[in-house]
Amino acid sequence: MKFSWNILNNFINLELINFQKFIEQITLAGFEIETIEENKKINDKIINLSITANRKEIYCVFNLAQEMSSILNEPLKISIQSYHQNNQYKIKSNVTKFKFIEYIKINTIHNIQNKESPVWLQNNLEAYEIQPINLLHDIEKYIELKWGHSVQIIDLHNLKIQLIDNKFIIVNKSNRTQNTEQILYNNEEIINITNKNIENKFATKTSKTKNIIICHIIYKQNNIDNSQYTFNNANEDTIKLITTFGKGVINKSYHHNIFNIENKKLRIGARKIKYILGPITQYKLKFLSNKDILKTLKQLKLEPQFLKEKKIFNTVIPKYRQHDLQRDIDIIEEIGRIYGFKKFVDDIPKYENKGKMSLKKIYLKKVSNILIDIGLDEVMNSSLTKNFKNQETIKIYNEITEEQKILRINILDNLIKNYNHYSVNEKKLKTEIFEIGKIFYKNNLIEYIEEKHLGILIKNDHYFKKNWSNKPENLEWFHAKGIIETLLKKLNIKNIIWSNEINNNLNESLITVLKYIKRDKKLFIYKKKSKHIIGVLGELKKIYNNTREKQNKKLYVCEINLKDLMMSVYFEKHLNYHIKPYSLYPSVHRDISINTKQSINSIKNIILKNNINLIESIQTINEYYNKKDNSKSICLRFTYRSINKTLNKQDITNINKHIENVLLQLNSTIE
Known part of the structure; x- marks a missing residue:
């Protein structure tokens, strides 16, 4: 949706705010900027924003200005007027049967000069690529862009007056585009007004100059806008423009007010806010203070109150934000958005405990x-x-x-x-x-x-x-x-x-x-x-x-x-491993040929049993079998190594003699 920088400046003071800083702040606040167009002819910047589904209330310049007031912590230039004024007469009518209507206001203005609109007004329309036609047309479009109100200006000369059971009938457009509620006087939406004074005013005879009716009806919008709050501001702005540039004479207003404004209240714990948003510093784990939370909630215009004993914040959700601020987590998200998500530590927590796999x-x-x-x-x-x-x-x-x-x-x-x-x-x-x-x-x-x-x-x-x-x-x-x-x-x-x-x-x-x-x-x-x-x-x-x-x-x-x-998987429950210290000293190898009738394994076991801590291993190199006398000629490789020293010549000689004595006992000879 497009927004004019000049019109936005009517609501909030942007002269002291750098444009690049403004763009950065609005982007960090969650509004995606699609394009920025600079119109040098009218000296204006057009910002095209992508409005998400949960922020439907941002449909006019005032609503954006209200949002920017919270983001930039800058006050609005205007004040919101109350619903009623002293010079208004209340309409006694049966409009209450129309459940979709919330507010009606009617003004009559006489002797209007419908001339060309001023240059500044034409420039504002050209910023939105709207072709200026005449004063009344341009004012209608301008009010809709600025305030989000679709005011219908009806020419009394062309109005077909109908009397049904002595009741005067007028019909107006809805606040915003709703295809089922846009017929002016085809009896699809009828507001029966029985006040004879109003009837006489509408039945004024034609004159050389125009006599008009400004008929303004607000319809229920499923709580997605704040049109009821700015109704009088938009209506007063409309009348002021018409009377100033059209030189008209305005009569008193007539209204029928059936507003039912119920603000929703939410309570949220301070501890929960800090836990979800996380720390704002990495080393000391410093969290957002209660003072900063209260200040941020005030920026959001949620009328916060802090209960110190219970450590709870009470907030009041205005009607125009009730469609997206429904839970405490929504409030927490708004606090993070306005305070600045980049100010919080965004490191992913480390979990040392890994999940078990079946x-x-x-x-x-x-x-x-x-x-x-x-x-x-x-x-x-x-x-x-x-x-x-x-x-x-x-x-x-x-x-x-x-x-x-x-x-x-x-x-x-x-x-x-x-x-x-x-x-x-x-x-x-x-x-x-x-x-x-x-x-x-x-x-x-x-x-x-x-x-x-x-x-x-x-x-x-x-x-x-x-x-x-x-x-x-x-x-x-x-x-x-x-x-x-x-x-x-x-x-x-x-x-x-x-x-x-x-x-x-x-x-x-x-x-x-x-x-x-x-x-x-x-x-x-x-x-x-x-x-x-x-x-x-x-x-x-x-x-x-x-x-x-x-x-x-x-x-x-x-x-x-x-x-x-x-x-069918076989699980081995026992492993045949022996653990012993490993020697850091060099080994010595000796090959010995033996003639024997004993088995090789028995010879190995007997030799290893008798001393011989210095013999690390015995390996069979080859074996020859003599069928005539059932004898064997085998070659064994002995590895000598000590766990705590390097073997000398005397150690090796002692081992060899010991092996010879063992073999003689087995009736085996060494070749």
Whole structure:
């Protein structure tokens, strides 16, 4: 919405305010500036603001000036007049039956000279790209821009007077544009005025100069404007302009007041304000003081009162702000906006305590990472789909689209659609994808089941070479099976067997997968103990491959129940590790050849038991077996090392002698 800088200056003193500072302040206050136009011809700046949905009351220059008065903490140049004046007569009428009317005021002015409007008034209209016509027309438009009031000026010479049951009828436009309330005198909105004095005034005979009626009606606006507060200001401004430049004579006013102004009250704790807005300094954690909060609430014209004992602020919400200031959090936001959000510390708080991740989620993430490391790409599809032919499914109520009306019963259907779509469009030679997602089905007991499944689709035309000089060949059956076995091995899953025979322990959800797989090209993954099937691997039927590839291009698919898969994970509870200090001193190696009939392990154990703290390890290098006398010739490598010193020549000699004595006791000889 466009606003004139010159008209805005009529309400608030902007001469001492730098224009760039004004733009910065209004932007920080939450008003987005779309454009700024400078009209050198009329020496004015036009500011085009984007008004958000929660600030509908900013529709005229006065309302913007009132907002800027709060933001800049500058007083308004004018004072708001009361609703009634002494020279007004009250209309006795039955307008109360029109619930949409709040206030009516009527003035008659005689002997108007409807000439050209003054230059300053024309310039203000040209700032809004409104073409000036004559004085009365220009005043109507100017008052609407300045105050937000749509005053209707009616020429008595052209007014068709109707008398119904001795009652005079006049009809006026609404305050603002409401398409259902814009008819002047077509009997759609009728205000019956029975006062004969007013009737006689309206029935004045025509004269050379114009006699006009200024008829002003305010309609209820769902509490989104403050027109009732500025009604008399706008009306007085209208009359002043007409009588000053049109040289007219004004009669007394007539009004009917049915205003029902009820200001809403809100209470908010000082502690809550400080907690939500946060500190204003980073190191000492200094918060907004009660004095500053009270000052800011006064700037917002909320008539605040601070209860020191209870540490609570009482605020009064005016009617024109009740549409967006309804909760205490709205008041807190206004305090931050006016005080300045940039003055508060905006650092994100640090949380050292990390949330715990469930064991199920850990393994789901591990499955995904293993498959990605192998070379597969993860895809994500919606659990809602169009249909599954010849299969019982779960339908949803009030579906969003025809394409998403049932819950999927397996993962493979979406993977096949992914392959057919992307392979046709992109002509990929390699498609190795997987998805971890939810499936839904009804079991034999007609219970609704929700499970997590893993679906895999593999196809690769250039998977391996038998020789470096040969062309790459397609991925085959055993390669696909090897990928699944690699996954099971890395997950440390044991007690799993493969079989091409099916039993009665096949899960209902996996039965739907069999229709995609060739009969003679499938394998079931069994739990060894329970004989329960947890997954299916097989070659995809050609009817589901819509890419029209050659017959030797094979696709392999697999679907696994992740809950059953995780139940098969083997957890190692004990680790065969020995902890001992590590020596910082160098080691010495000696190789010894031995002829013996003892086993190698028995020789090692006997040597290590007898002293020998300086022997760090014994390794077997080679072994020769003589069948004639059942003897062995072995070569052992001894590593000597001390934990607290460097070994000298004497230490090594003592170790060697000790080893010789042990071997002699075992009837073994050293070569």
